[in-house]
Amino acid sequence: MAQPTVDKIWMDGALVDWADATVHVLTHALHYGSGVFEGIRCYQTADGPAVFRLTDHMTRLARSAKILRMELGYSADELGDATRDVIRANGLTECYIRPLAFHGYGAMGLNPLPAPVSVTIAVWPWDTYLGEEGMKHGVTMGISSWRQRGINAMPPVAKATGNYTNSSLAKIEALDHGYDEAIMLNEAGHVCEGTGENIFVVRDGVLMTPPVSDGILDGITRDSIIRMADDFGIIVRERSLVRTDLYLADEVFVCGTAAEAVPVRAVDGREIGEPGPVTTLMQQTYLKAVHGEVPAYEEWLERV
Secondary structure, eight states, X not given: OXXXXXXXXXXXXXXXXXXXXXXXXXXXXXXXXXXXXXXXXXXXXXXXXXXXXXXXXXXXXXXXXXXXXXXXXXXHHHHHHHHHHHHHHTTOSSEEEEEEEEEOTTOOSSOOTTSOEEEEEEEEOOOOTTOHHHHHHOEEEEEOSSOOOOTTTSOTTSOBGGGGHHXXXXXXXXXXXTOSEEEEEOTTSOEEEESSOXXXXXXXXXXXXXXXXXTOOOOHXXXXXXXXXXXXXXXXXXXXXXXXXXXXXXEEEEEETTTEEEEEEEETTEEOOSOOHHHHHHHHHHXXXXXXXXXXXXXXXXXX
């Protein structure tokens, strides 16, 4: 699928033409993965376009940068304002938003600190990541042979560009095996996450998800789902899971900004089935919330 284009990208404080948003081939991050990023979505609501949990995402970007000892040079509020500027400049009412901070051109070698830091924000129209059919009837997933990066090797709490090499490998492997998406285990063999999604399991009415200490990204969509479930009186337990917990689950779903909330209908060929009641409730509530249809979650919407 070709990358959709729009008119402008925000780069280091200025709006530039899409075609001019380029970097040097000796950009440090291009060689060593020395960057951090976010995935955010803007949705149309009755009161105009609104970005879902914009400040929370930009705060996480700053935290990722801190872990990598990267000086962003902009506050979360300033990056939020820049996001609104680039959405308005492109006349979009719904879009995916990709903030990216990276060590640029100016120094090579494994030490990134001498290289200058650039910050960009791109926006473009992007449908749901795992497809409309998957949203309705569920996706198939397979346990990957690629393990999630170790917590003392590549800190998973940092949404860093270099962290996603193994996600790419797992995604390719899953597609080669006929699955829609992969599930990665951590070094201890516990269920970790998808290549770009957090995982939830339902069994006997209890909603379970791996804890951050098992090496997952501390997902903002994951946090939203946990709060929504709690508001509905659903018991939520953050606990380590093994692959057979997926096989024997009543329901499984994954979530993330790009994917939103997607049912899983089979894992490793073990049938789970059509979306169950908890999955359906969480998916519908999430999609209503991001479109401004649930007053209880209005605080999460930041108007453009």
